[in-house]
Amino acid sequence: MLEWIQRGLSQGRITTRYPRAGQAALADIATTGPTRAFLAPGARPLATRAGGLRRSIHVRHIDCGSDGSEEWEIQALWNPFYDIQRLGFFLTNAPRHADVLLVTGPVTAPMRGPLQRTWTVMPEPKALIAVGDEACSEGLCRADALTAGGVEAVMAVDVYVPGSPPPPIAILNGLLLAAGLPVPGQDGDGTAGTAGDSSARKASYGSTRTASDGSRGEAGDGVEGQEAA
Amino acid sequence: MSVVQQPARATTGYPPERLGAIPEPAPAGEVRLRVGALALASSARAMHEAGARFVTVFLADTPERSLIAAFALRGELILLRVPASGDAVCESIGAWWPAARWAERELAELHGIQFSGEDRYAARLTAPDPDSVERQVSGLDVFSIPYGPVRSGIFEAIQFHIETGGEDVPRIHTRPFFKRRGMEDRFVGLGPEAGVRVAERVAGIASCAYAACFAQAVERAVGVQAPRRAERWRAVYCELERMACHLDVIAKQAETTALYVGQARFQILKEQVMRLRSRLTGSRFARGMIVAGGVRGEGTMDLDELLAALDRIERDLRRDRRMFLGTASMTDRLIGSGRLPRALVEEYGAVGPLARGSGLSTDARHERPYGNYTRLGLRVVSERDTDAMARVRVRFGELSESLRILRQTVDHLRRRDGELRTELPAAGEGAACGWVEAPQGELVMWVELREGLLRRVNIASPSLRNWALFDHAFPKDVLTDFAFIEHSFGLTPAGADR
Numbered sequence: 001m002l003e004w005i006q007r008g009l010s011q012g013r014i015t016t017r018y019p020r021a022g023q024a025a026l027a028d029i030a031t032t033g034p035t036r037a038f039l040a041p042g043a044r045p046l047a048t049r050a051g052g053l054r055r056s057i058h059v060r061h062i063d064c065g066s067d068g069s070e071e072w073e074i075q076a077l078w079n080p081f082y083d084i085q086r087l088g089f090f091l092t093n094a095p096r097h098a099d100v101l102l103v104t105g106p107v108t109a110p111m112r113g114p115l116q117r118t119w120t121v122m123p124e125p126k127a128l129i130a131v132g133d134e135a136c137s138e139g140l141c142r143a144d145a146l147t148a149g150g151v152e153a154v155m156a157v158d159v160y161v162p163g164s165p166p167p168p169i170a171i172l173n174g175l176l177l178a179a180g181l182p183v184p185g186q187d188g189d190g191t192a193g194t195a196g197d198s199s200a201r202k203a204s205y206g207s208t209r210t211a212s213d214g215s216r217g218e219a220g221d222g223v224e225g226q227e228a229a
Numbered sequence: 230m231s232v233v234q235q236p237a238r239a240t241t242g243y244p245p246e247r248l249g250a251i252p253e254p255a256p257a258g259e260v261r262l263r264v265g266a267l268a269l270a271s272s273a274r275a276m277h278e279a280g281a282r283f284v285t286v287f288l289a290d291t292p293e294r295s296l297i298a299a300f301a302l303r304g305e306l307i308l309l310r311v312p313a314s315g316d317a318v319c320e321s322i323g324a325w326w327p328a329a330r331w332a333e334r335e336l337a338e339l340h341g342i343q344f345s346g347e348d349r350y351a352a353r354l355t356a357p358d359p360d361s362v363e364r365q366v367s368g369l370d371v372f373s374i375p376y377g378p379v380r381s382g383i384f385e386a387i388q389f390h391i392e393t394g395g396e397d398v399p400r401i402h403t404r405p406f407f408k409r410r411g412m413e414d415r416f417v418g419l420g421p422e423a424g425v426r427v428a429e430r431v432a433g434i435a436s437c438a439y440a441a442c443f444a445q446a447v448e449r450a451v452g453v454q455a456p457r458r459a460e461r462w463r464a465v466y467c468e469l470e471r472m473a474c475h476l477d478v479i480a481k482q483a484e485t486t487a488l489y490v491g492q493a494r495f496q497i498l499k500e501q502v503m504r505l506r507s508r509l510t511g512s513r514f515a516r517g518m519i520v521a522g523g524v525r526g527e528g529t530m531d532l533d534e535l536l537a538a539l540d541r542i543e544r545d546l547r548r549d550r551r552m553f554l555g556t557a558s559m560t561d562r563l564i565g566s567g568r569l570p571r572a573l574v575e576e577y578g579a580v581g582p583l584a585r586g587s588g589l590s591t592d593a594r595h596e597r598p599y600g601n602y603t604r605l606g607l608r609v610v611s612e613r614d615t616d617a618m619a620r621v622r623v624r625f626g627e628l629s630e631s632l633r634i635l636r637q638t639v640d641h642l643r644r645r646d647g648e649l650r651t652e653l654p655a656a657g658e659g660a661a662c663g664w665v666e667a668p669q670g671e672l673v674m675w676v677e678l679r680e681g682l683l684r685r686v687n688i689a690s691p692s693l694r695n696w697a698l699f700d701h702a703f704p705k706d707v708l709t710d711f712a713f714i715e716h717s718f719g720l721t722p723a724g725a726d727r
Contacts, residue, residue, distance in 0.1 A: 001556075004491065004494070004552055004556075005490070007548065008490065008493070014497065061382075062386075063378075063380070065386070066385070066408070066433070067431065067432060067723045068434045068722070068723035068724070071383050072477065075383045076500060079493070080493050080496060080497055091382070095379075105408065108407065108409060109356065110359060110378070110406070110407045111359075111386060111408070113359060118379055140415065140426075140427060141410050146409060146411045147410055164430065165514070
């Protein structure tokens with residue numbers, strides 16, 4: 001066991017810094033596809049609905065017919081490179097403890113019931129994130145007898161994370177948007193989801209938040225990528 | 230008989246005369262035999278006696294509507310074709326090949342093919358009801374746990390019915406098909422170019438294997454050969470994918486035995502492979518690189534840099550592997566758990582690291598070498614212990630082998646230049662099988678093309694074939710062993726359900 005610890009200490013921190021807009025580091029951690037998420041029109045982040053819900057957000061995942069790669073990318077968020085527990089996101093196995101539901105896949109017929117039940121038992125306020133092209137829209141799987149062709153055909157979606165599959169950094173972006181936490185590089189530079197939501201988010205934090213926004217929102221203050229370590 | 234490209238040999242144990250079969254023309258590596266409707270069961274039995282391995286049974290439309298049973302025997306893929314006439318009842322081959330039962334049920338439920346002697350099931354296999362619970366074990370304090378389709382943790386949807394008295398597990402029943410998206414039908418009417426993109430999304434974690442398998446089937450169907458350099462690039466993508474999948478299984482194995490520090494180390498290695506793929510192809514799953522007829526282009530990374538990155542990964546892997554295998558609290562849980570005797574694995578026609586952990590040496594890259602593997606000496610990693618530990622050891626062995634293949638292939642790529650793509654004929658026609666060794670095991674696809682468009686695609690995924698074995702993986706194990714026996718299989722429901 002000592003050896004494991006020594007090995008970890010000798011490697012040092014490897015946490016990835018959240019990429020600023022147009023940063024070169026993006027090439028290393030993301031794909032050529034979209035690398036960010038979008039807040040649905042009219043959807044309100046959790047922080048605007050419950051003042052205290054900021055640093056302990058519990059996440060539940062349900063697979064409704066993905067191709068398996070989205071699960072890998074969501075799992076990657078809990079690996080040492082992304083380690084989103086330090087941002088206050090925790091994985092929970094009980095839907096009754098969950099604030100955010102990550103849904104992957106176009107919602108196949110046998111999964112429609114389990115999805116609705118999972119969503120129903122989650123306490124308010126809650127947010128639903130559609131992860132992957134097939135969950136966001138019809139994607140490859142158009143609506144037919146086998147699939148609903150996207151989550152929004154079954155229930156309202158709060159945040160869309162497009163991509164096939166979206167890289168972990170895009171899913172992290174989606175979680176930050178759903179929670180209403182500041183997104184580095186997307187605050188005030190006009191690149192945030194829709195025109196209105198960055199100002200709405202700022203307003204919701206009130207005066208206590210604005211001072212710390214810059215530093216607390218950093219998704220990583222470690223070295224940039226493992227190569228520099 | 231003059232059209233037969235591959236003459237039937239008397240030594241192979243399946244002379245067509247003995248099966249009462251008529252040979253038909255086929256691309257190299259495939260043997261196609263037409264048998265009478267009543268001779269399928271006896272032919273399947275002859276295959277069993279000859280020591281063949283059942284692959285799949287599916288419905289085809291070329292040259293006519295027929296049922297095809299595929300077997301692997303001595304470096305060849307043997308396709309027994311039975312013309313399907315109207316609503317005639319087919320003989321079930323499930324008695325000889327238990328692995329065929331799921332495939333037959335799928336055909337019966339989706340295509341209305343009737344099989345004689347088939348068990349009648351109340352529950353549908355391909356459209357499962359998450360709330361139905363079927364009990365078979367009775368007794369004091371025996372209860373049934375329906376585990377899934379909503380899993381704890383971030384896992385794909387599948388359901389297990391666990392019948393247990395609390396500790397020992399008398400019966401486990403696996404129920405796949407919660408994720409059936411009808412991917413095989415979504416190919417129909419597309420061109421080969423778009424078809425590869427669909428193939429990549431059948432089982433996302435094995436994108437390259439599915440894409441390469443589909444591309445090879447199309448190439449064989451229309452009779453073109455991908456250039457050597459393209460085959461080398463495909464091998465690079467497929468081996469990187471194998472590494473990512475194996476590292477993922479090992480990380481999950483560490484997680485289930487509560488060795489979280491080990492889990493973190495292997496997650497780091499996996500993420501390094503994912504990022505390497507991202508730098509090489511622009512996609513963390515190397516999607517979009519393989520096309521029918523070759524590859525889209527060169528990797529976007531300097532090859533010396535790629536070799537240096539592989540060296541770094543190997544150095545870290547060697548150290549982490551030594552620590553992993555030296556941690557007794559972890560290995561004690563795996564040794565002796567989830568034993569799958571060799572006879573059982575053979576009976577079910579299981580493939581991949583699962584079969585190789587039970588002493589078999591089935592590996593499509595070795596049995597029927599394709600693409601770049603015809604020019605490489607492949608070391609098939611096989612362990613005889615049959616337990617979860619053996620499957621972990623196989624995966625470690627294959628990681629080293631993948632690194633060796635990668636280094637050799639990148640070296641070839643660096644030294645020689647060449648074409649990357651062969652043009653496909655504009656309106657290609659034909660039907661053929663393609664096969665690759667996916668990280669989960671042997672993957673076989675049947676592809677039919679008519680006037681350049683896809684008419685029918687059938688996928689024999691390693692995950693579905695191996696999952697039938699999960700019902701038997703708890704001979705002496707207890708309920709708490711469930712998680713790491715499941716992860717030692719290393720399968721993907723997306724590939725199984727399609």
